[in-house]
Amino acid sequence: MSDRQDRLAVRKTYKLYVGGAFPRSESGRTYEVQAADGRFLANAALASRKDARDAVVAARKAFGGWSSATAYNRGQVLYRVAEVLEGRRAQFVAEVADAEGVKRGAAERQVDAAIDRWVWYAGWSDKVHQVHGSSNPVAGPYFDFSVPEPTGVAAVVAPASSLLGLVSVVAPVVVTGNTCVVVAAEAAPLPAVTLSEVLATSDVPGGVVNLLTGRAAEIAPWLASHMDVNAIDLAGVTDAELATELERAAADNLKRVVRPPLSEPDWEADPGLDRMLAFLETKTVWHPVGI
Amino acid sequence: MGTGMFDYAPAPESRAIVDIAPSYGLFIDGELVDPVDGTPFKTVNPATEEVLSEVVAAGPQDIDRAVAAARVAYDGTWSHLTGRDRGKYLYRLARLVQERSRELAVLESIDNGKPIRESRDVDVPLVAAHFFYYAGWADKLGYAGFGPDPRPLGVAGQIIPWNFPLLMLAWKIAPALAAGNTVVLKPAETTPLTALAFADICRQADLPPGVVNIVTGAGDTGRALVEHPGIDKVAFTGSTEVGRQIARSVAGSRKALTLELGGKAANIVFDDAPLDQAVEGIVNGIFFNQGHVCCAGSRLLVQESIADELLDRLKRRLGTLRLGDPLDKNTDIGAINSPEQLERIRELSAIGEQEGAERWSPACDLPDRGYWFPPTLFTGVTQAHRIAREEIFGPVLSVLTFRTPAEALEKANNTPYGLSAGVWTDKGSRILWMAQRLRAGVVWANTFNRFDPTSPFGGYKESGFGREGGRHGLEAYLDV
Numbered sequence: 001m002s003d004r005q006d007r008l009a010v011r012k013t014y015k016l017y018v019g020g021a022f023p024r025s026e027s028g029r030t031y032e033v034q035a036a037d038g039r040f041l042a043n044a045a046l047a048s049r050k051d052a053r054d055a056v057v058a059a060r061k062a063f064g065g066w067s068s069a070t071a072y073n074r075g076q077v078l079y080r081v082a083e084v085l086e087g088r089r090a091q092f093v094a095e096v097a098d099a100e101g102v103k104r105g106a107a108e109r110q111v112d113a114a115i116d117r118w119v120w121y122a123g124w125s126d127k128v129h130q131v132h133g134s135s136n137p138v139a140g141p142y143f144d145f146s147v148p149e150p151t152g153v154a155a156v157v158a159p160a161s162s163l164l165g166l167v168s169v170v171a172p173v174v175v176t177g178n179t180c181v182v183v184a185a186e187a188a189p190l191p192a193v194t195l196s197e198v199l200a201t202s203d204v205p206g207g208v209v210n211l212l213t214g215r216a217a218e219i220a221p222w223l224a225s226h227m228d229v230n231a232i233d234l235a236g237v238t239d240a241e242l243a244t245e246l247e248r249a250a251a252d253n254l255k256r257v258v259r260p261p262l263s264e265p266d267w268e269a270d271p272g273l274d275r276m277l278a279f280l281e282t283k284t285v286w287h288p289v290g291i
Numbered sequence: 292m293g294t295g296m297f298d299y300a301p302a303p304e305s306r307a308i309v310d311i312a313p314s315y316g317l318f319i320d321g322e323l324v325d326p327v328d329g330t331p332f333k334t335v336n337p338a339t340e341e342v343l344s345e346v347v348a349a350g351p352q353d354i355d356r357a358v359a360a361a362r363v364a365y366d367g368t369w370s371h372l373t374g375r376d377r378g379k380y381l382y383r384l385a386r387l388v389q390e391r392s393r394e395l396a397v398l399e400s401i402d403n404g405k406p407i408r409e410s411r412d413v414d415v416p417l418v419a420a421h422f423f424y425y426a427g428w429a430d431k432l433g434y435a436g437f438g439p440d441p442r443p444l445g446v447a448g449q450i451i452p453w454n455f456p457l458l459m460l461a462w463k464i465a466p467a468l469a470a471g472n473t474v475v476l477k478p479a480e481t482t483p484l485t486a487l488a489f490a491d492i493c494r495q496a497d498l499p500p501g502v503v504n505i506v507t508g509a510g511d512t513g514r515a516l517v518e519h520p521g522i523d524k525v526a527f528t529g530s531t532e533v534g535r536q537i538a539r540s541v542a543g544s545r546k547a548l549t550l551e552l553g554g555k556a557a558n559i560v561f562d563d564a565p566l567d568q569a570v571e572g573i574v575n576g577i578f579f580n581q582g583h584v585c586c587a588g589s590r591l592l593v594q595e596s597i598a599d600e601l602l603d604r605l606k607r608r609l610g611t612l613r614l615g616d617p618l619d620k621n622t623d624i625g626a627i628n629s630p631e632q633l634e635r636i637r638e639l640s641a642i643g644e645q646e647g648a649e650r651w652s653p654a655c656d657l658p659d660r661g662y663w664f665p666p667t668l669f670t671g672v673t674q675a676h677r678i679a680r681e682e683i684f685g686p687v688l689s690v691l692t693f694r695t696p697a698e699a700l701e702k703a704n705n706t707p708y709g710l711s712a713g714v715w716t717d718k719g720s721r722i723l724w725m726a727q728r729l730r731a732g733v734v735w736a737n738t739f740n741r742f743d744p745t746s747p748f749g750g751y752k753e754s755g756f757g758r759e760g761g762r763h764g765l766e767a768y769l770d771v
Contacts, residue, residue, distance in 0.1 A: 068727075131436065136761055138743035139420065146747045146763065230752065244543030251538035253707065254531070254550065254753045274771065282747050282758050285726045287736045
């Protein structure tokens with residue numbers, strides 16, 4: 001990363017990730033991203049309303065294929081993300097350390113936990129049905145069963161934890177077959193952009209995860225009121241008034257809403273099932289039994 | 292109707308079994324009490340327009356009292372009981388419902404207008420079954436898959452509709468109490484009487500005061516309940532529009548929310564379906580309970596090659612339906628629940644004609660008094676027609692056709708709702724193919740409108756969120 005004396009480094013342009021491609025913001029805007037210590041790190045794309053809408057279109061387009069992929073396949077794709085992420089561990093450690101101003105050891109712990117979280121969720125793809133589905137002993141001659149199904153397109157406002165927090169809110173959404181539009185942590189978006197490069201090279205179909213950098217207060221209202229978004233996770237919304245406004249807008253088409261936590265969660269803790277279940281519907285099928 | 296092959300002598304169920312008081316108070320803290328700031332209103336029999344009783348539209352101070360009673364009961368009694376004892380109370384309630392089942396069925400039919408055959412054979416037995424089912428969960432919550440010691444939410448505010456008054460009460464109260472919550476429940480303004488009868492059942496069961504509170508009233512009462520800062524949970528069954536308002540109203544609070552809202556279900560009939568069964572299923576899908584069913588099969592999608600034959604059979608079958616006195620045991624179609632609802636059904640049906648669909652009803656004499664609407668079907672309906680898009684909540688069926696399974700699927704899913712769907716075909720693999728792809732919370736294959744306490748029920752998309760019934764139904768009342 002550092003400029004050596006004998007060679008001028010090639011710096012990376014940080015762009016959006018929409019529909020499997022890396023466009024700039026259609027608005028042409030960028031914003032300065034600084035390290036926790038104030039150093040200039042990069043110019044990130046400042047996503048607009050139009051970018052958000054494009055991302056929703058891409059997510060909707062990807063939903064059919066991703067939600068009907070086999071659970072085994074989705075599990076393998078998520079595991080592949082962990083593999084590729086592991087291969088770029090050093091890069092993420094440096095980016096997380098820069099972004100969050102934490103010591104190298106702490107950054108390493110977070111990156112390791114993020115990799116392990118992909119592995120953990122990868123394993124859920126073909127188990128959540130068995131844990132959360134049921135066969136229902138109805139009082140009549142019917143075979144009756146309930147299965148979890150993905151809700152659809154989810155909007156995710158990622159928390160401040162630039163990689164581990166991000167992975168902890170994205171993986172549970174996509175593992176079950178949802179697709180998503182993610183608004184990266186505004187102050188620390190670079191690990192998210194690098195993660196999108198990992199996703200793009202990990203067999204995750206384009207459009208399954210779409211990642212926007214910019215201001216949550218500007219982009220999130222468009223996602224919250226978008227009629228083709230089925231759910232919204234407000235994990236990274238720290239302004240209570242904005243959270244209320246977003247939840248109210250989400251009611252227009254009765255989105256499933258995950259409210260912001262009362263305080264920043266411990267992202268290293270066991271995540272439990274809540275975030276996966278929040279983006280699942282239960283479908284019950286009745287079939288007669290007879291000859 | 293009744294002019295077909297057979298004429299039937301009237302066979303009315305006796306009303307003598309019910310004893311309706313001239314007026315009722317609010318059921319708060321274990322007693323029927325006079326309102327503080329509520330105002331009286333009348334509840335009528337929709338089949339005769341006879342005034343049945345006077346009940347209270349609870350005011351904000353009444354809601355305060357009810358919520359306070361529920362809180363005291365939660366903190367002081369209910370949350371300290373063992374699951375086993377909570378379960379035993381629920382078993383008592385189930386048994387009392389069974390013992391008083393005939394009375395409850397008659398009362399439901401009088402206040403709601405639904406045929407006694409349905410209240411007697413469907414609603415009330417399901418009410419008892421629901422309490423019986425959740426009673427058994429009360430001491431097994433640690434095994435329900437929500438962690439070893441799941442906690443209740445606290446005080447639940449519950450608002451239910453008029454189409455299945457006592458059944459919706461059971462769907463709300465049974466899981467809430469099993470999970471350890473206390474409740475304030477508001478029945479619909481036009482159907483308060485069975486909820487007040489249930490209040491009496493709570494007393495007979497010696498349920499601790501304040502665990503169940505019943506506040507009658509209309510929209511204002513509901514709003515006061517939803518907005519009350521003292522409740523931890525809102526559960527609502529009703530229209531999508533009111534559901535939206537409630538979702539907006541709880542935004543920014545920590546109140547948990549589940550919503551069971553409207554629907555516009557597709558009932559899809561393929562060319563290999565057993566047609567006689569399909570006809571019965573279509574009739575049950577849209578004319579059960581006068582079509583006052585959120586999951587009603589209000590859009591019939593029939594494969595083009597059998598459309599004519601199916602419609603012929605369907606029309607013949609509609610000609611044999613008997614509309615009239617809800618208390619008559621031979622009645623198939625009862626009264627529309629209220630003049631407002633009747634007006635909405637009339638209005639949307641008129642729009643259906645204006646937009647170019649063809650309207651048909653069997654020859655059908657409507658009683659002189661009361662609110663009635665004949666079974667009606669529209670053919671030549673397109674997806675753009677309002678009668679194909681909007682919930683009518685009445686005995687009105689919109690018929691569309693399709694050629695391929697993919698087209699059927701596309702049309703079925705082309706709605707903001709996602710509560711239920713039906714598929715009729717002899718081919719098992721096709722049933723499962725369709726069931727996988729229909730974006731609806733309940734899919735009935737070669738049957739329709741089946742309900743069971745063990746079977747999770749609830750919607751996708753704008754039909755709401757959360758499930759009622761089964762293990763899944765506990766989640767709505769646990770802090771998970």
